[in-house]
């Protein structure tokens with residue numbers, strides 16, 4: 038599917054926030070109740086005001102419909118005297134899945150960040166069982182033997198607000 042990437046610029050409109058909620062619902066169903074509680078817009082406005090964090094919307098070039106989104110963050114890589122970009126969220130609306138939107142989003146990011154002379158890598162992670170993500174990401178990125186480790190620091194808002 039032929040798409041373009043459009044960055045969301047804070048402060049987000051109600052339509053922007055509603056689209057993010059719709060997209061992120063795919064990876065975090067409780068986001069609907071956080072949205073109803075008015076917590077999503079302030080969160081996104083605050084994070085997107087940083088100079089190292091973006092949300093890009095995938096827009097169909099044929100119809101101008103919004104079909105997916107991704108979030109990406111830049112961080113320093115001192116060992117390479119440069120920086121890297123990491124895609125965190127990647128979501129395609131159910132009606133548009135399987136039409137290579139995710140693949141194209143990654144290709145467009147790579148094209149864009151190659152123009153940044155200090156950009157060394159684009160990273161993206163998924164889990165073993167997400168076959169659609171593995172296939173889409175694998176068309177653009179190579180699988181490496183890094184092991185991902187983490188420790189949770191503060192409770193995540195997985196439960197709906199009371």
Ligand SMILES: CC(C)(COP(=O)(O)OP(=O)(O)OC[C@H]1O[C@@H](n2cnc3c(N)ncnc32)[C@H](O)[C@@H]1OP(=O)(O)O)[C@@H](O)C(=O)NCCC(=O)NCCS
Pocket residue numbers: 063064127128129130133134135136137138139140141162163164167168169170172173
């Ligand atoms: C993962 C996701 C972003 C992929 O988006 P997409 O635009 O459908 O991806 P693409 O069309 O570029 O590629 C997906 C490929 O996987 C294939 N696929 C889909 N489901 C599959 C499955 N269960 N097993 C194997 N392959 C599968 C598709 O057919 C397609 O391959 P093809 O082009 O050869 O037909 C999308 O499915 C999504 O939003 N999922 C929910 C959120 C999510 O899991 N995000 C990723 C978190 S890391």
